[in-house]
Amino acid sequence: MTEVRVPTLGESVTEATVATWFKKPGDKVAVDEMLCELETDKVTVEVPSPVAGTLSDIVTAEGETVGVDALLGNIAEEGNAGPEEMKPRDTTARSEDGPASGAAGQGSGQGSGQRSGQRSGQEGGQSVDVMVPTLGESVTEATVSTWFKKVGDTVAQDEMLCELETDKVSVEVPAPAAGVLSEIVATEGTTVQANGKLAVIGGSAGATAPAASAPAETQYSTPPAGNAGPGKDVKDGPAAEKAMAEAGISRDQVQGSGRDGRATKADVAAAVAAANSAPAVSSAPVSAPRAPVHADDAAREERVKMTRLRQTIARRLKDAQNAAAILTTYNEVDMTEVMALRNQYKEQFEKKHGARLGFMSFFTKACCHALKEVPEVNAEIDGTDIVYKNFVHMGVAAGTPQGLVVPVIRDADQMSFAEIEKAIAEKGKRARDGKLSMAEMQGGTFTISNGGVYGSLMSSPILNPPQSGILGMHKIQDRPMVINGEIKIRPMMYLALSYDHRIVDGKGAVTFLVRVKEALEDPRRLLMDL
Known part of the structure; x- marks a missing residue:
């Protein structure tokens, strides 16, 4: 018998919620086949099967909160699944003196x-x-x-x-x-x-x-036909709730097939597909506890509960505004030389390194170069101390369907252009797929946010606490510039540095931004460490 346990969730993350079971007791499973999905406040973690065999029982059901290394279920390996091993375990049965067998320390977290x-x-x-x-x-x-x-x-x-x-x-x-x-x-x-x-x-x-006292088999039974929602004492898993919120559908549109009638992500996907295939009809709002100003506005309003990720983003951004003295300074950079260098070598670069040469590696290198000269932008406040970082863990803000996340490229100052481009591409893909772990989004010392990919011409980025600086990139736009007394059209980009004025003075912020500008307008400075 092989145990299936909660994997490492990331630095400082000690628990997760079982969102969805893809298998039920008695199902055959292959090595690395997905068994269930766990959810934290930021990421979704899939748990693969460690061996091939038969899922003999589920110890932790959907909706339960578990700690790291907690027991999720058991797999009888191929050739060893006897009659007793194939029988689902009664996960709710308890002895007189302890919690459920095989689930000590789990459940609601009570000892x-x-x-x-x-x-x-x-x-x-x-x-x-x-x-x-x-x-x-x-x-x-x-x-x-x-x-x-x-x-x-x-x-x-x-x-x-x-x-x-x-x-x-x-x-x-x-x-x-x-x-x-x-x-x-x-x-x-x-x-x-x-x-x-x-x-x-x-x-x-x-x-x-x-x-x-109910039979163990009932733990995995489906609700009676026609019952679209769970009982009043059962709550859907967080993954299903998030999927409903993102899809903009109400609970009564979803036929729950999970334990005790809980809705799963698959149920939500099926409801969305059915809604898309059905003729368009006007639907009532999800909920409207507040009366609209005009009665006919009620049918046009929709209220959707914020996802846990969105709530965390809102809280952290507000905390940053409340705690730090945020100030933003601006400059502009002529992207002519970077664009020419990129156009000249991008095909050779991709052929040799297997990665696309973008602008992010230039900006990352330029920021690492500037942070060495202005170390307070790469520092943080801890009580009455200033902690200077003698390394650069670069956070790269990425927009996903679920919200903004900031994966961290560790020791970016030690990386080559190719290594940076590969790391950014890999982290970006994992972010879009919702596969980032908490550890991959923690420990950053400075952040770059590229609003230009969405067409932003200028903005004031908000700090990612406890960091003291964030660089905002923007849209490259041709503008008339005076070059040696002549008006020429140049590809220009506005840069914005938001910084914590408690630790970074105006002189340091302007110096940092000027060094980034100089490195980008003459990329050879990066090679010469100037």
């Missing part, structure tokens, strides 16, 4: 000691406190987003009570014991601290059977 203590108190007829589970490293608080139960409702053990939201993940909180929800301490919208009290469950003679 087995806490869970067993709560259960023994319930068996004695006492009330049981529902506490905030472990939220992950460096996460100290969460917001109660949804209560699936109300006071007076009967709950089974491990039935979902509410959902918490942090800046990284959504966490479902299960009932620690069977009984009646007698009190809700933290209502929806309340911010709670880690290990804070959420509610109280009282004992009830009619509610002592745990949810695990």
Whole structure:
């Protein structure tokens, strides 16, 4: 029997949500075939099969939050799948003194000691406190987003009570014991601290059977035909919610086929395909809790919940504005020499190195050269200290269908033009495919943002904290310029350097931008280290 575990998610990322299972118990799997998909606040991680065989059981179901190296399922290798190994495991069954077999330390993040203590108190007829589970490293608080139960409702053990939201993940909180929800301490919208009290469950003679009493097979059954949505106590996985938000379709348009009627990404894709093939009809807005100014505007409004990535982008950008003293200085660069050099050697470059010669390698090299002369632009503030970086980890902003991400090219100052172009192409493809890990987007010391690819003529980029500088590239546009007393048409680009004025003075910012300009207008300076 081979265990399938959560892979490394990246620096400082300790947990993820199981978004979709592509296989079910009893299915044959090949080596490296995708088994399931995990989701963090920024990236989606696919988990491949480590061996060929049969998926004997699923330990962590869709929608559950798991830590790094947590057990996801088990695979019986080819030739070793006996009758017992082929039988799905009852993932909700628990012994009297511990959590589910093979899933210790998983689920909602509560320890087995806490869970067993709560259960023994319930068996004695006492009330049981529902506490905030472990939220992950460096996460100290969460917001109660949804209560699936109300006071007076009967709950089974491990039935979902509410959902918490942090800046990284959504966490479902299960009932620690069977009984009646007698009190809700933290209502929806309340911010709670880690290990804070959420509610109280009282004992009830009619509610002592745990949810695990159902047969194991029901854990993977589909809802009855015609039931387009999950039950009121079941929430769709984050991957499905994000897919619905991006597609702009409402939940009642999706036929859920996942566990307990949950919608999967495949269900959303099927609903989108069906909508595209059907005749165009006017649809009601996803939700409109606020009354429009004019009644006839209601049918033309649409409200879509922000994805976790978009929420994180919004928070980080606002934090940057609140924390740093952001100032922007501008200059313009004549791209004649860079364009001529690129046109002369691009075919030979691509033939030898297998990579397209673009402008980003020139700008990366020019910035690395300038950062050596003005090191404070490559530094960061840590409390009352300034941390100077004697290396350049270049962040390259990339737009994706899900939002802006900034993969990092490590030790860019040590790379050749070909190595930089290959790294940027590879990171860009992984960003568009949603395959970047958290580690690939952390540790940058300076960032380049190319708004010119979208036609931007001039902009003021926002810092990517804790960095102290970001260079904005823009559209190359022919403009009349005075060259040696004569008016000539030249391909010009505006450059914008946004910097943290707490650490970078105006002189340093202007010097940096001028050095970048000089290197681009005479690329030979880069070869001569001038």
